[in-house]
Amino acid sequence: MILREKDFDAIVLGTSAGGIEAIKKILPSLPAKLRIPVLIVIHIAPDGSNLLSEIFSDDTQYSLKEAESGEELREKTIYFAPADYHLSVEKNRTLSLSNEEEVFYSRPSIDVLFESASIAFGKRTLALLCTGANQDGAQGAYKIFQRGGTVIVQDPQDADFPTMPESALALFKPNAVLPLKNIQALLRNL
């Protein structure tokens, strides 16, 4: 499998338990020339102050920021969903936040981001679903897959918490199921 940046409008990444370590491995493998925006949902506590941008600031040349309601997607930027808000992307490439009900006890929810990306970007979506201890993200990843996007799921055997990737694999057969080091290799060649 070879991924080409020209085939995608954005990368969406969802993870939960064990996710900080996974993201720390993924971000440095994004090549310096890469420009497409990256949207990340990682489950964090509702009252957690948002330090995500700081946690990963040494791992990438991208700008890192908490997503703001109504802002336009910019290239070379990584957006994190804020604590206690769902993040979604609109067809006009602006970001939306919402405080609707939790999905699988999670707000932000990976399903919410992924489903919106499947509509906004369709087949030009590149989705990564990694380690996590619940089933959030599986439905959303399936929607991306159904609309022709590319879905890569971390190999459950390689994941610190296998439930999240396993839930996706129980629903559909994604484009690839790989350990993190192979995902890194794919991204390096983007």
Add this chain to the structure above:
Amino acid sequence: MDKNVDVEGIELELLLSAVYQRFQYDFSSYTRSSLRRRLSQALTDFNYQNFTQLQERVLHDIEFFPKLLNYLTVNTTELFRDPGYFRALKEKVFPYLRTFPSLKIWIAGCSTGEEIISLAILLKEADIKRYIIYATDINPMNLEKASKGIYSQETVRKGTKNYREAGGIASLSEYYEAAYDSVKFDPDLLKNVVFSDHSLATDAVFSETHLISCRNVLIYFERELQDKAFKLFKDSLLHGTFLGIGSKETITFSGIKNDFIVIDSVNKVYQKK
């Protein structure tokens, strides 16, 4: 023929148009990702395959629209949600408000009323008695629930923690009576509250107010409607009075940015110049 056309997106626009033409509820400037998600939930709950079937039902069954409205509006709220916000009102806004002989407060998008109860409790504890709260929402079912002051034990459990963090000086349990699995708040808390049906999308300036609280309503609006609502708030407020919005909302990109000073940048409280 392009099979990748977003047919559901077309159906969504048609449904919104039907709702507007039939019931005059204008959702045309609401963000689509969230509307679509909630309406997809309606499809599941009412056992329909697509938005076209939903559209047929809403046009031909007059009883159905109130049920659908519960999906079109987001009704998530809590007692003392974001305690820091209420603390900011208490510490930074109430000292000004108490200098007025009487107050008009507008809670725009009051949903099921948790914020009304929260504010009424803090006003009581600050010994501010001469006020009217105008509580508005586009969903009559929300207003109906809000006017009763009855909430679940679960709501109150969460609210008790928030109340302490908001700087409440008593015990929340002093304000309600428990009955079975729900609680009823002291009706006195709602006696100065006027409930009314008001839409930020289609209705005009509300009244000359001293405080407007509108939280997590504007995040569901597209930029243009946000601007319109902000302008409405600006025109409704007297000079030197206050606007509170949601923690992830901002006036920074709006046309009213220069008409307000920031009182609390984290808790999003502003004062009109």
